[in-house]
Amino acid sequence: MPYKEKKVEKLFYSIGEVASMFNVNASLIRYWEKEFDILQPKKNKKGNRLFKSKDIDNIYIIYHLVKERGMTLKGVKKKLKENKEDTINNVEVVKYLQNIKNLLIEIREGL
Secondary structure, three states, rough: OOOOOOOOOHHHHHHHHHHHOOOHHHHHHHHHHOOOOOOOEEEEEOOOEEEEEHHHHHHHHHHHHHHHOOOOHHHHHHHHHHHHHHHHHHHHHHHHHHHHHHHHHHHHHHH
16 A cells, blocks of 8 residues: 555645655645645645645545546546545545555564
8 A cells, every 4th residue: 555654643744745655746736636625735824735634634535546446536526526425434444444454464474
């Protein structure tokens, strides 16, 4: 799973930190920000984007649907518009199961 869970909770993350979490370019994050209204990072006086944990969760939803499930941006927008809560719940379940899988792999390698 390319998405790296954040270990230390911070109040805000820079676009570079967010891009590295998902192993994508910062330009893709900026593009998704324009395309999806669920992404609304704060900007400081210099105009730098500051992402909260909720923004990162929303990016994960988009990342999962686009990169892992192969949906188009138009399809993701439609899915989020029609069924946002179920989509978020489904993505959370997938995330949880992937974490369990990673834990089991670590245990197996430790044997």
